[in-house]
Amino acid sequence: MTTAPVRTDLYAQVQHFYAHQMQALDGGRFEEYAATFTPDGSFQHSPGAEPAVGRAGIVHELVEFHKRFEGDPVQRRHWFNHIALEPQPDGSVRSTVYALVVTVRPGGKPEIAPSCVVHDVLEVDGEGVLLRSRLVTHDQMF
Amino acid sequence: MTTAPVRTDLYAQVQHFYAHQMQALDGGRFEEYAATFTPDGSFQHSPGAEPAVGRAGIVHELVEFHKRFEGDPVQRRHWFNHIALEPQPDGSVRSTVYALVVTVRPGGKPEIAPSCVVHDVLEVDGEGVLLRSRLVTHDQMF
Amino acid sequence: MTTAPVRTDLYAQVQHFYAHQMQALDGGRFEEYAATFTPDGSFQHSPGAEPAVGRAGIVHELVEFHKRFEGDPVQRRHWFNHIALEPQPDGSVRSTVYALVVTVRPGGKPEIAPSCVVHDVLEVDGEGVLLRSRLVTHDQMF
Numbered sequence: 022m023t024t025a026p027v028r029t030d031l032y033a034q035v036q037h038f039y040a041h042q043m044q045a046l047d048g049g050r051f052e053e054y055a056a057t058f059t060p061d062g063s064f065q066h067s068p069g070a071e072p073a074v075g076r077a078g079i080v081h082e083l084v085e086f087h088k089r090f091e092g093d094p095v096q097r098r099h100w101f102n103h104i105a106l107e108p109q110p111d112g113s114v115r116s117t118v119y120a121l122v123v124t125v126r127p128g129g130k131p132e133i134a135p136s137c138v139v140h141d142v143l144e145v146d147g148e149g150v151l152l153r154s155r156l157v158t159h160d161q162m163f
Numbered sequence: 164m165t166t167a168p169v170r171t172d173l174y175a176q177v178q179h180f181y182a183h184q185m186q187a188l189d190g191g192r193f194e195e196y197a198a199t200f201t202p203d204g205s206f207q208h209s210p211g212a213e214p215a216v217g218r219a220g221i222v223h224e225l226v227e228f229h230k231r232f233e234g235d236p237v238q239r240r241h242w243f244n245h246i247a248l249e250p251q252p253d254g255s256v257r258s259t260v261y262a263l264v265v266t267v268r269p270g271g272k273p274e275i276a277p278s279c280v281v282h283d284v285l286e287v288d289g290e291g292v293l294l295r296s297r298l299v300t301h302d303q304m305f
Numbered sequence: 306m307t308t309a310p311v312r313t314d315l316y317a318q319v320q321h322f323y324a325h326q327m328q329a330l331d332g333g334r335f336e337e338y339a340a341t342f343t344p345d346g347s348f349q350h351s352p353g354a355e356p357a358v359g360r361a362g363i364v365h366e367l368v369e370f371h372k373r374f375e376g377d378p379v380q381r382r383h384w385f386n387h388i389a390l391e392p393q394p395d396g397s398v399r400s401t402v403y404a405l406v407v408t409v410r411p412g413g414k415p416e417i418a419p420s421c422v423v424h425d426v427l428e429v430d431g432e433g434v435l436l437r438s439r440l441v442t443h444d445q446m447f
Contacts, residue, residue, distance in 0.1 A: 029171055029172040029175040029313055030313040032178065033175060036316065036320075036388075037316055037388075037389070037390065039387065040388050040389040040390075044387055044401065044403075096445075098403050098444070100386045100405075101386065102240075102244075103242070105183050105186050106179065117186065119186075119265075123405065125419075125420050125444040125445050126445070127446070129445055130418040130419070130445070131417060131419065131445075133273060133275060134272045134273055136238070136265050136267050136273040160238045160240070160267040160273070161268070161269060161271055161272070161273075171314040171317040174320065175313075175317060244384045244385065244386075245324040245327050245328055245385065246320075246321075246324050247325050247328050261382050261384065261407075275415060277409075277415065278409050302382070302409040303380075303411060303414070303415075304411070304412075
């Protein structure tokens with residue numbers, strides 16, 4: 022088996038898209054994060070959760086989620102690795118990516134958990150990349 | 164010093180090759196992993212071990228290695244970072260890569276160990292990438 | 306929002322530059338690391354520190370810093386993730402990157418700390434990449 026060659030420009034665009042997207046999320050710029058989805062995009066951050074749909078819905082979900090950290094200052098960093106792309110017949114691109122969440126509290130050491138896999142469907146054109154859907158699975162649930 | 168420019172398409176192909184290869188390994192798809200080696204490829208997962216040679220030999224080695232996890236369900240994820248390529252005079256490409264092994268057990272937190280360096284020799288052509296040899300060194304042994 | 310497409314070749318060059326640069330640093334090849342900076346480049350490895358300026362100054366800073374590990378053999382690995390590039394009007398490129406420092410002692414498990422963000426200004430031409438300035442911020446200081 023050899024992995025089918027990936028379009029070089031596609032691979033770089035997707036990597037760069039993720040870099041900006043996740044820095045927006047970790048920087049608390051939720052509207053910027055939501056704008057990386059298509060207008061009807063869906064975001065399901067854990068298998069049991071109801072997916073948030075649409076940009077306003079995604080912002081709402083993130084605001085709600087982060088209320089648990091009120092009074093508990095925390096810096097989170099989402100790390101990605103091994104971006105595996107599979108172009109789909111409809112022109113979209115499936116992207117399967119490892120993720121680790123790094124959480125830092127003032128003066129503390131990073132806690133690195135959970136380990137996840139991100140399952141994305143991307144829409145890519147000359148203008149850039151948008152996320153049609155994202156489902157995150159968690160490795161400790163098996 | 165400036166690092167010699169890398170062929171852009173080569174760099175993307177190698178990154179993508181690793182993404183699919185390691186997702187195959189961590190998914191327990193050992194035949195798919197072995198098929199990323201050349202037919203006479205060798206795989207030495209630690210310096211003291213005897214290298215496994217050939218695709219059947221590599222599958223055998225992986226099956227044997229994973230017997231230690233029977234009755235101990237575990238999800239492992241091999242993370243890679245800093246892929247440094249050095250084209251060789253014979254047309255192959257040396258690739259030196261950082262690796263961390265993330266191990267997750269049901270309900271548990273990820274354990275991140277060991278830290279390794281992967282020393283690969285790659286064969287690359289228009290068809291894709293194949294691995295001629297892989298030697299993994301471990302950082303805690305020094 | 307879509308992230309502006311990045312020049313594919315630029316993205317691969319920068320990734321590859323970082324791979325070689327950080328393997329040089331972690332390998333103790335400080336002159337090779339310093340040579341990845343412009344002749345008047347500056348390197349500030351933590352916000353409170355005085356920046357080291359110029360290649361000789363950077364080598365000096367690294368030699369001084371590593372004296373604290375004399376008699377304490379240690380292998381450090383600097384991991385990078387999410388390289389976000391922003392071309393600047395003067396032709397330079399801002400690069401904002403997540404970093405984790407992995408520290409391994411003989412026989413031990415990796416310690417992964419601190420979590421940092423690397424703020425680089427890169428000069429890129431047909432010859433390759435050079436670093437004009439690097440400032441590293443630490444996540445636990447907030």
